[in-house]
Amino acid sequence: MNGLDPAVLRGCFGTFATGVTVVTAGSETPRGMTANSFASVSLDPPLVLVCVLKSAAMHEAVLAENAFAVSVLSAEQEKLARYFADRGRPRGDREFASVDWLPGPHTGAPIIEDCLAWIECDLAQTYDGGDHSIFLGAVLGQGRGPADDALLFHGGGFHRLATVAARFS
Secondary structure, eight states, X not given: OTTOOHHHHHHHHTTSOEEOEEEEEOSSXXXXXXXXXXXXXXXXXXXXXXXXXXXXXXXXXXXXXXXXXXXXXXXXXXXHHHHHHOTTXXXXXXXXXXXXXXXOTTTXXXXXXXXXXXEEEEEEEEEEXXXXXXXXXXXXXXXXXXXXXXXXXXXXXXXXXXXXXXXXX
């Protein structure tokens, strides 16, 4: 890896605070994964991106569906973030059995109930990103949930936006 120490590099990446999302795909047998590698790209046309590990089951689900949805999690949804990050969670029909969700109106991909916001996308383009693929999504629809505190990821752990903001008050 070009002489870089992977542990140090991961630590450097971890200093960048991000929001936390659950990316989903599939209407017949939905799949989901926790992701903090999500970003808005453009308002005109409306585009977003998400990065997915090439060996992840979610990678194949996005390619097979040619679409995905993103649910932006609130601080109250840390348990869901941990669930969808757990590689030992149930798969197949049982993956969403314990999750409150609704099918997206455009793609049928699960949208997590009570999330801060959701976005549904057609897969517009796929780019090579090393061990990940960068999926560029053309936004088909969006919505906002109840106003709430955002869930953040920083330094290897979950944090609440209000907790972080209180330190600077």
